[in-house]
Amino acid sequence: MSLTTVVTNNTATQADIERRPSWQGHLGLRDRLQHFTWAWFTLTMSTGGLATLLHAQTHKFPGLNTIGTIVFIFDLLLFASLTSAITARFILFPRAFRKSLHNPAESLFYPCFWLSISTVILGIQAYGVPACGPWLPVVLRIIFWIYVACTFSVAVVQYYFLFTAANLTFHSMTPAWILPVFPVMLSGTIASLIAPDQPPEQRLPIIVAGVTFQGLGILVSMIMYPIYLxxxxxDGLPAIDLRPGMFISVGPPSFTTLALIGMANALPPNYGFFATHPIAIEVLQTMALFTGCFLWALGFWLWWAFVFPNVGFTIATIDIGRGFESEGILWLGSVMTVLIVVTWCFVFFSHVRAVLRHKILWPGRDEDKDA
Incomplete structure (x- = not known):
């Protein structure tokens, strides 16, 4: 919105006042919701990821599981609140939904909604399954297949749009271009955690699907990395408002590491292929562990992140420590966890402060500014 204001002798006339933007000084809740974008779901990505990380700890202390449960419940409340807020935006401003998916800056964050769902699934597995009956693994199995179908569709459709209508250029490239394939890649992470509680006849298809789509995600990422580098x-570092997208590059190798190790450890013995090739499980577990080290180094080299990607990086570190039975690596994972908790607190405080100071959720300052 552009306005021409005529001021004579530094005195504002009534016409000048009428021409001023309605958002100068104060905006109501309705007007601020107009700028509630998909990028807000990075908040629930990180919070849900933190709950999963706390559950993955090897060095536990009394009450840690309770703390993790509280963080997970808080994530559920946040996810419900964010979903309600963005739904309200689309209801109050009917054209906003279409614009949000066609604006290259905002649409790249649409997958964060699905990534938030993946952390909810991981939290249910971590904190819900041990406290519930055998019905919950069945529900998670159904949710897994629905999630795979939906996120694969997102990857296909959103990349088709980016290829044909987004007008992105080489000079605007950030690792955010990886985001459309990120949710379906997390199928491998989900499979690695839910598979151990599934019966063999259901576990193996879940693991195969997890390996398949984890492979899709890491390969697409590897295609993107040369463009990014x-x-x-x-051109040097991207513009300041694009630099937060740099954190995403840590995620693919990190989550692939933990997914491969987790799925290899969850392979069903004495079932199907592994009944006739029992040594294959040990071979695949060894391959997964050493391949994980290979990918871990890439994640370490790309380590420029705040919370969510480093959740995967830290869990991968813990899984490698378990695999090699190394207390040193396990303690490294514990130290990294403490750092992530501190970082989450800092980022959450900064997020709230940014809202209060009108740095975000304000006209011209969010991902929808070019819509």
Missing amino acids: GHLMT
């Missing part, structure tokens, strides 16, 4: 070499 080429952009950095030729």
Whole structure:
């Protein structure tokens, strides 16, 4: 919105006042909700990821599980609140939904909604299954297949849009371009956690699907990395408002590491292929562990992140420590966990402060500014 204001002798006339933007000084809840974008779901990605990380700890203390449960419940409340807020935006401003999916800056964060769902599934597995009956693993199995179908569709459709209508350029490239395939890649992470509680006849298809789509995600990411590094070499760091997207590059190798190790450890012995090739499980577990080390190094080199990608990086570190039975690596994972908890608190405080100071959720300051 552009306005031309005529001021004579530094005195505002009534016409000048009428021309001023309605958002100068104060905005009501309705007007602020107009700028509630998909990027807000990075908050629930990180909070749900933190709950999963707390559950994955090897060095536990009394009350840690309770703390993790509280964080998970808080994540559920946040997810419900964010979903309600963005639904209200689309109801109050009917054209906003279409614009949110067609605006390249905002649409790249649409997958964060699905990534938040993945952390909810992981939290249900971590904190719900031990406290509930055998019905919950069945529900999670059904949810897993629905999630795979939905997120694969997101990856196909959103990339089709980016290829045909987004007008993105090499010079605007950030690892956020990986986000459309990220949710379906997390199928491998979900499979690695829910598979051990599934019967063998259900476990193996889940693991196969997890490996398949984890492979899709890491390969698409590997295709994107040369573009990203080429952009950095030729143009330097991206613009300040695009730099937060740099954190995403840590995620694919990190989550692939924990997914491969987890799925290999969950393979069903004496069932199907593994009944006739029992040594294959040990071979695959060894391959997963050493491949995980290979990918862990890439994640470490790309380590520029705040919470969510480093959740995967830290859990991968813990899984490697378990695999090698190394207390040193396990303690490293514990120290990294403490750092992530501190970082989450800092980022959450900064997020609240940004809202109060009108740095976000304000006209021209969110991902929808170019819509």
